[in-house]
Amino acid sequence: MMAWAQPRAGAGRRGVNPVAGDRRGEQDGPVPTEIRELTADDLRAAHALSHEAFGPPRLADDAEPGPYPPGRRIVGAFADGRLVAKLSGIDHRAWWHGAELASLGIGGVTVAVEHRGAGLLARLFEDALGAAREAGAAVSTLYPTAPAIYRGQGYEVVTDLLTVAVPTRALATLRVPEGVRLRRAEPADVPAVREVYRRWASVHNGPLTRTGPAFPAGDAELLAEPSGITLAERDGELLGYCSFERGTGYGPEAKVEVPDLMASGPEGYLALLASLGSHSSVVGRIEIRTSGDDLVRLLARTSDWQVVDRHPYMLAVLDVAAACTGRRWPPVRATVGWTVADAAGGRGWTLELDGEGGASCTPGPRREDVPTFSRRGFAARYSGHWSCASLRGAGLLTGPTGSDALLDAVFTGECHVRDYF
Numbered sequence: 001m002m003a004w005a006q007p008r009a010g011a012g013r014r015g016v017n018p019v020a021g022d023r024r025g026e027q028d029g030p031v032p033t034e035i036r037e038l039t040a041d042d043l044r045a046a047h048a049l050s051h052e053a054f055g056p057p058r059l060a061d062d063a064e065p066g067p068y069p070p071g072r073r074i075v076g077a078f079a080d081g082r083l084v085a086k087l088s089g090i091d092h093r094a095w096w097h098g099a100e101l102a103s104l105g106i107g108g109v110t111v112a113v114e115h116r117g118a119g120l121l122a123r124l125f126e127d128a129l130g131a132a133r134e135a136g137a138a139v140s141t142l143y144p145t146a147p148a149i150y151r152g153q154g155y156e157v158v159t160d161l162l163t164v165a166v167p168t169r170a171l172a173t174l175r176v177p178e179g180v181r182l183r184r185a186e187p188a189d190v191p192a193v194r195e196v197y198r199r200w201a202s203v204h205n206g207p208l209t210r211t212g213p214a215f216p217a218g219d220a221e222l223l224a225e226p227s228g229i230t231l232a233e234r235d236g237e238l239l240g241y242c243s244f245e246r247g248t249g250y251g252p253e254a255k256v257e258v259p260d261l262m263a264s265g266p267e268g269y270l271a272l273l274a275s276l277g278s279h280s281s282v283v284g285r286i287e288i289r290t291s292g293d294d295l296v297r298l299l300a301r302t303s304d305w306q307v308v309d310r311h312p313y314m315l316a317v318l319d320v321a322a323a324c325t326g327r328r329w330p331p332v333r334a335t336v337g338w339t340v341a342d343a344a345g346g347r348g349w350t351l352e353l354d355g356e357g358g359a360s361c362t363p364g365p366r367r368e369d370v371p372t373f374s375r376r377g378f379a380a381r382y383s384g385h386w387s388c389a390s391l392r393g394a395g396l397l398t399g400p401t402g403s404d405a406l407l408d409a410v411f412t413g414e415c416h417v418r419d420y421f
């Protein structure tokens with residue numbers, strides 16, 4: 001776990017701070033609010049707050065709350081000793097532009113009804129993002145219930161985690177390509193399965209590495225999560241895999257859920273889609289978890305691809321220099337500058353590509369002779385998803401347009417994610 005997951009002393013973001021207290025009480029003087037990391041003693045209060053926000057069943061008085069999920073640092077705001085707001089910071093690594101970056105996942109954000117609109121959210125983010133930055137996190141991501149909640153913190157929507165429904169009969173006509181063999185994964189196959197995921201993830205922007213404490217480390221644990229994992233092989237070489245969760249019952253309303261479907265080429269994809277089509281006599285639809293636009297659509301013969309669930313995914317760049325020097329670049333020599341504006345005025349940045357896939361990224365004073373991104377505008381461009389033209393249309397990029405084509409060319413790639421948190 002990264003250092004930010006440990007309690008830190010004297011960071012200036014902790015302790016009772018009546019000056020920066022909950023503004024709700026301002027007419028009688030601010031209510032002192034303490035910001036601190038939650039401990040096991042706060043489990044019941046944290047569960048009650050989650051129940052109010054997201055609706056998991058209330059905990060019975062005599063029931064013991066379960067532990068916090070692994071790999072999370074949960075920070076809370078306390079007013080008069082009572083937990084009134086919290087969020088979870090999750091220790092992730094994610095693929096961005098051909099490299100793994102340390103990333104802070106944010107989840108479980110909630111403010112008690114009576115304390116909303118009082119600025120507690122910003123204080124929790126100040127603590128969580130500050131600690132993550134100190135520990136080397138370059139970026140942060142989250143699934144918002146409403147994007148506007150997080151835009152002020154520099155986050156923007158860069159893709160969507162989707163569930164798409166495909167009628168099983170639409171896949172039933174597919175055949176496993178000749179020479180390709182399907183078989184069920186066993187524990188000894190898990191390293192190769194992880195490698196297929198890693199190869200897929202490493203050529204996209206956004207996928208988590210699925211390493212670290214928030215993910216199952218053991219092969220048996222990974223295999224036990226779904227009903228099964230089907231492998232597609234040719235001559236003993238793994239072409240791809242799909243994990244599937246067989247729901248209950250059978251008939252037109254029944255479904256098979258597919259959390260992962262990935263392969264190195266069309267043969268693997270077609271074989272795995274054919275394996276899913278073989279459920280056609282017992283389930284009406286296959287629900288595939290995907291994001292953005294899935295290359296499976298390039299292989300499908302019909303237009304049956306209905307989005308049935310959508311979770312927008314937001315990115316913030318916590319450290320411009322770390323995000324730009326930690327990634328890979330096209331092997332060209334070029335220099336480009338931009339400003340990232342913020343409430344304090346902002347900073348200018350000069351990026352120099354070295355022609356070999358590396359770069360330096362140097363901060364300086366805010367510049368007016370280069371394009372100016374808002375913080376969320378820069379996150380959107382960094383993701384590769386939103387073009388300069390779109391960002392200008394939304395007012396997230398202003399100033400000289402001369403380097404837009406270069407900015408579009410060097411921050412490119414498809415944005416994807418497969419893991420909800």
Ligand SMILES: CC(C)(COP(=O)(O)OP(=O)(O)OC[C@H]1O[C@@H](n2cnc3c(N)ncnc32)[C@H](O)[C@@H]1OP(=O)(O)O)[C@@H](O)C(=O)NCCC(=O)NCCS
Nearest residue numbers: 053109110111116117118119121143144145146148149152
């Ligand atoms: C969402 C929630 C955490 C916001 O807490 P809060 O104390 O009201 O937040 P703030 O007043 O500090 O507002 C922060 C920003 O969010 C925006 N916001 C707040 N509630 C919003 C909503 N329901 N929809 C859209 N934007 C919202 C505010 O306008 C503000 O925007 P700004 O930064 O541009 O000024 C709180 O309402 C809550 O707990 N809701 C239920 C659980 C939930 O949805 N959690 C988010 C999970 S991703």
